[in-house]
Amino acid sequence: NAGVMQNPRHLVRRRGQEARLRCSPMKGHSHVYWYRQLPEEGLKFMVYLQKENIIDESGMPKERFSAEFPKEGPSILRIQQVVRGDSAAYFCASSPPGTSGSLKTQYFGPGTRLLVL
């Protein structure tokens, strides 16, 4: 059973370019979460999605950032017109449906490390 997959693992962009980060959840998981880890900091929640729905985007910056989880294919975190402050590790996690504690356990991917030059 493959774990959460993220690609690319490393991404280098110049200021003003777009960054697209992909996440494929674990098999059977319908909930996807994106977190950002800035250097020397913990993970901060960005957005929570289910298939074709954004459930909670309270942690997303208001501009330039968007996320989707289409009916088919991976979840995408998109950052437009990147700036140096966007340099960070972006982690995706997934969990199965349900509200018990075990079902709310999140399993993390290896992350995408974005470097903005």
Place this chain on the structure above:
Amino acid sequence: AQSVTQLGSHVSVSEGALVLLRCNYSSSVPPYLFWYVQYPNQGLQLLLKYTSAATLVKGINGFEAEFKKSETSFHLTKPSAHMSDAAEYFCAVTLSGSARQLTFGSGTQLTVLP
């Protein structure tokens, strides 16, 4: 709203010594609590979780944690540190009910000295 405080951003122990990493939480409803470990340039690996069953939770690699409601704590312990335990450890909380986002502590970097 929930929050997590990890006391001590850096902890050093000698190989074979007790490991104690502290985590205190704050939540308005019964929490679910997690410890994750992160090795350099890798993702987060789940060590153990408390989901309202037994208060003493055993995880992988010999780690365990005890949920103490009266102290609002969920400290992580291991009786004997191994060199391979050197990593960053994160405590995280989510709430019972429909809430799903994890709130993480700022992390504790564990160094194991030979």
